[in-house]
Amino acid sequence: MSVTTAVRSAAAGLAWYVKGVLGEDAYDKYRAHHESVHGTDAATPVMTEREFWRDQTDRQDTNPQGRCC
Amino acid sequence: MGATSKIPHDAIDDPDLTQDPALPPVALDPRIHEAEEAHWTPVKIAIWVAIALLGGLSWVMLAVVRGETVNAIWFVFAAICTYLIGYRFYSNYIQKHLLRPDDRRATPAEYKADGKDYAATDRRVLFGHHFAAIAGAGPLVGPVLAAQMGYLPGTIWIIVGVVFAGAVQDYLVLFFSMRRGGRSLGQMARDELGRVGGTAALLATLTIMVIIVAILALVVVNALAESAWGVFSVGMTIPIALFMGCYLRFFRPGKVTEISIIGFVLLIAAIVGGGAIAGTEWGSAMFHIDKVPLAIGIIVYGFVAAILPVWLLLAPRDYLSTFMKIGTIGMLAVAIIIVRPEITVPAVTDFATNGNGPVVSGTLFPFLFVTIACGALSGFHALIASGTTPKLIEKERQTRFIGYGGMLMESFVAIMALVAALSIDQGIYYAMNASPALTGGTVQGAVAFVNGLGLTGVNLTPEMLTQTAINVGEESIVSRTGGAPTLSVGLANIMQQVAGGSGMMAFWYHFAIMFEALFILTAVDAGTRVARFMLQDSLGNFFPKFKDTSWRTGAWLTTGIMVAAWGAVLVMGVTDPLGGINTLFPLFGIANQLLAAIALAVCLAIVAKRGLFKHLWIVALPLGFAAVVTITASILKIFSTVPSVGYFAQNAAFSNALAAGETSFGTATSVEAMEAVVRNTMVQGILSIIFVTLAVIVIFTALQATWNAWKTRSNATSEDLAVPSRIFAPSGLKATPAEKATQALWDARPSTGRRKVREH
Numbered sequence: 118m119s120v121t122t123a124v125r126s127a128a129a130g131l132a133w134y135v136k137g138v139l140g141e142d143a144y145d146k147y148r149a150h151h152e153s154v155h156g157t158d159a160a161t162p163v164m165t166e167r168e169f170w171r172d173q174t175d176r177q178d179t180n181p182q183g184r185c186c
Numbered sequence: 187m188g189a190t191s192k193i194p195h196d197a198i199d200d201p202d203l204t205q206d207p208a209l210p211p212v213a214l215d216p217r218i219h220e221a222e223e224a225h226w227t228p229v230k231i232a233i234w235v236a237i238a239l240l241g242g243l244s245w246v247m248l249a250v251v252r253g254e255t256v257n258a259i260w261f262v263f264a265a266i267c268t269y270l271i272g273y274r275f276y277s278n279y280i281q282k283h284l285l286r287p288d289d290r291r292a293t294p295a296e297y298k299a300d301g302k303d304y305a306a307t308d309r310r311v312l313f314g315h316h317f318a319a320i321a322g323a324g325p326l327v328g329p330v331l332a333a334q335m336g337y338l339p340g341t342i343w344i345i346v347g348v349v350f351a352g353a354v355q356d357y358l359v360l361f362f363s364m365r366r367g368g369r370s371l372g373q374m375a376r377d378e379l380g381r382v383g384g385t386a387a388l389l390a391t392l393t394i395m396v397i398i399v400a401i402l403a404l405v406v407v408n409a410l411a412e413s414a415w416g417v418f419s420v421g422m423t424i425p426i427a428l429f430m431g432c433y434l435r436f437f438r439p440g441k442v443t444e445i446s447i448i449g450f451v452l453l454i455a456a457i458v459g460g461g462a463i464a465g466t467e468w469g470s471a472m473f474h475i476d477k478v479p480l481a482i483g484i485i486v487y488g489f490v491a492a493i494l495p496v497w498l499l500l501a502p503r504d505y506l507s508t509f510m511k512i513g514t515i516g517m518l519a520v521a522i523i524i525v526r527p528e529i530t531v532p533a534v535t536d537f538a539t540n541g542n543g544p545v546v547s548g549t550l551f552p553f554l555f556v557t558i559a560c561g562a563l564s565g566f567h568a569l570i571a572s573g574t575t576p577k578l579i580e581k582e583r584q585t586r587f588i589g590y591g592g593m594l595m596e597s598f599v600a601i602m603a604l605v606a607a608l609s610i611d612q613g614i615y616y617a618m619n620a621s622p623a624l625t626g627g628t629v630q631g632a633v634a635f636v637n638g639l640g641l642t643g644v645n646l647t648p649e650m651l652t653q654t655a656i657n658v659g660e661e662s663i664v665s666r667t668g669g670a671p672t673l674s675v676g677l678a679n680i681m682q683q684v685a686g687g688s689g690m691m692a693f694w695y696h697f698a699i700m701f702e703a704l705f706i707l708t709a710v711d712a713g714t715r716v717a718r719f720m721l722q723d724s725l726g727n728f729f730p731k732f733k734d735t736s737w738r739t740g741a742w743l744t745t746g747i748m749v750a751a752w753g754a755v756l757v758m759g760v761t762d763p764l765g766g767i768n769t770l771f772p773l774f775g776i777a778n779q780l781l782a783a784i785a786l787a788v789c790l791a792i793v794a795k796r797g798l799f800k801h802l803w804i805v806a807l808p809l810g811f812a813a814v815v816t817i818t819a820s821i822l823k824i825f826s827t828v829p830s831v832g833y834f835a836q837n838a839a840f841s842n843a844l845a846a847g848e849t850s851f852g853t854a855t856s857v858e859a860m861e862a863v864v865r866n867t868m869v870q871g872i873l874s875i876i877f878v879t880l881a882v883i884v885i886f887t888a889l890q891a892t893w894n895a896w897k898t899r900s901n902a903t904s905e906d907l908a909v910p911s912r913i914f915a916p917s918g919l920k921a922t923p924a925e926k927a928t929q930a931l932w933d934a935r936p937s938t939g940r941r942k943v944r945e946h
Binding site for chain 2: 132136169170181
């Protein structure tokens with residue numbers, strides 16, 4: 118493996134990790150889950166990205182999670 | 187091993203878990219795991235011998251050699267080697283004998299998957315998540331205050347405590363909650379301990395949260411009061427977070443990393459700009475705020491923040507806080523290894539035995555163990571470990587890495603905080619941490635007080651204090667109690683040796699203050715919200731309307747009650763003529779560890795009901811220790827006749843002085859101040875009584891449940907029904923060869939678009 122591919126794969130790994138920890142991949146996970154359960158069934162349409170993030174924070178409003186000291 | 191072969195497990199958890207024969211194995215045979223562990227190659231033996239020797243040598247350097255100075259690198263090695271051994275051997279023992287995870291069972295993230303709250307998450311990502319949720323200001327503050335007893339007691343407690351108590355608690359609670367669909371600690375307490383124990387646990391949790399939020403807020407007030415730079419830069423986090431929230435809501439939803447980087451740049455700009463603004467006349471006039479108005483500001487902020495929608499303030503600041511947390515802690519670790527400061531603090535000081543320490547009063551036992559709670563044993567983690575994390579775990583065996591391993595990381599943060607605090611000059615340390623009642627808040631007073639302590643090797647000069655204040659860009663560093671400013675000086679001192687020199691100290695100091703304030707404000711906001719929902723739920727039993735959490739009036743009312751409760755304690759802390767932190771901090775540690783005792787008591791009952799008496803000691807050991815420490819500390823706080831230790835003794839001393847018509851007593855210089863002491867000590871004393879009573883009820887009901895289980899030879903379980911799993915993932919940080927082989931079978935399957943597992 119050449120140096121550039123090694124650097125590139127390390128950078129991709131880092132980006133994947135940071136996004137995962139910050140929760141940026143939440144929509145992709147939701148979509149993948151939705152497709153695996155409902156397929157492309159029109160009866161239960163998948164939320165758009167904007168709808169999903171609104172729904173996400175609105176759910177946190179009614180179900181807050183503690184942060185530790 | 188054929189795909190359909192049944193894996194031998196205990197009969198007790200052996201419902202039909204035959205897996206789908208069309209899938210590659212979803213779990214490895216436990217015998218394969220054991221064989222891999224028992225396979226000691228010469229290289230493996232050499233590595234573990236080296237770890238053991240290095241760890242042993244580090245402990246010898248810390249505990250036995252004790253030269254004039256001791257290098258900070260030994261703290262790092264002692265900690266890391268002990269953690270590795272504890273993780274490899276003790277947590278493995280717990281896994282094998284007590285918890286016995288079964289990867290054939292689906293986790294809640296799999297069988298309740300909804301793509302939102304329940305979603306299988308890569309173990310390494312979840313480790314980061316869980317760590318960001320558990321680690322906050324606690325492990326940064328407690329060790330700093332405990333440094334007055336010398337470096338050794340705190341170091342031993344943080345490292346040994348985490349291996350046998352803190353990490354065990356986190357691991358157990360996480361596992362038990364995961365086996366119960368992600369149930370909360372409160373629900374598990376009700377299930378296992380019945381109505382009385384469950385109610386006591388709920389009440390205790392609620393009051394403990396109030397105290398914890400109040401004292402965290404007190405730490406922030408103490409760090410920011412009379413610091414124009416600090417107030418400006420921390421204040422700027424509010425508009426920055428609001429901007430980030432709007433950006434994510436309206437402009438680019440979901441671009442979390444992007445906005446976090448923008449937010450981080452703005453944050454740095456706020457720190458740099460804060461220095462410039464504090465240097466101007468109008469800037470220092472506008473942002474120089476005294477403790478009491480600042481406390482009121484934080485209370486108002488706490489109320490508003492807790493009723494604003496999450497997307498506007500809490501969520502964006504949480505991203506920022508996570509970003510800062512992982513980055514700064516990593517940076518500090520690297521800096522300590524590069525700089526390797528020499529520590530001149532004695533191993534054990536006289537304050538450990540005579541209990542007269544100016545930072546927090548009381549002798550080593552029990553007060554060291556309550557001053558350092560987070561980092562060694564933190565009950566608050568039980569709320570996190572029974573909150574989000576169990577709903578995201580992919581496979582059962584990963585609970586060890588995330589629960590036990592995550593807590594080891596927090597302990598390491600505590601060790602670094604201790605090193606940072608120890609690395610600053612002893613005289614400066616005491617001048618910063620002695621209350622204004624002792625130093626008078628002046629340089630002259632602080633010098634006289636510190637040099638009068640009679641500590642060997644301590645010779646404080648006024649120039650040292652004024653020069654340090656100038657270096658960190660503050661007007662004064664005298665009596666900056668609460669731990670956060672001391673840690674920031676320590677961090678600035680270490681960082682400037684890596685980057686920027688003494689000209690950068692002011693930046694690093696305010697960077698550290700910002701970093702701590704950010705965690706604390708997030709914890710205050712989130713804590714108020716969680717407490718509000720708990721209160722609404724409890725009130726709902728009497729007034730059903732409160733159960734409706736979307737009812738505005740009810741939400742505002744309950745938020746107001748919770749904010750008023752912690753706000754009252756906060757105001758009491760900032761106006762306390764005796765100093766505030768030194769009288770209140772023990773209450774924080776006691777509260778946190780009583781919560782740990784409650785969580786461990788619930789675990790004890792669960793283990794006993796499963797009939798696992800042979801290994802009950804794994805839970806009984808930390809429970810017994812936490813119970814003895816906290817109950818002793820509470821009893822001393824209630825009954826001690828030494829006024830600096832016992833709340834009621836202090837109360838009586840001041841009441842008698844007032845009755846005798848005196849107008850000043852001890853450090854209180856007016857009748858109002860004396861009356862304040864009488865009031866504060868009464869409130870603190872009553873809080874101590876409430877905590878210890880509730881905790882004793884919970885522990886007693888848990889012992890009763892344990893005894894009943896013993897008598898009836900119970901084999902019951904309150905777990906959810908086992909569902910066969912359909913996914914596979916390795917259990918530790920690195921996949922073992924057998925796990926890699928199985929993973930290869932999964933990767934070789936034609937992609938169905940069902941799951942993508944990233945491995946590298």
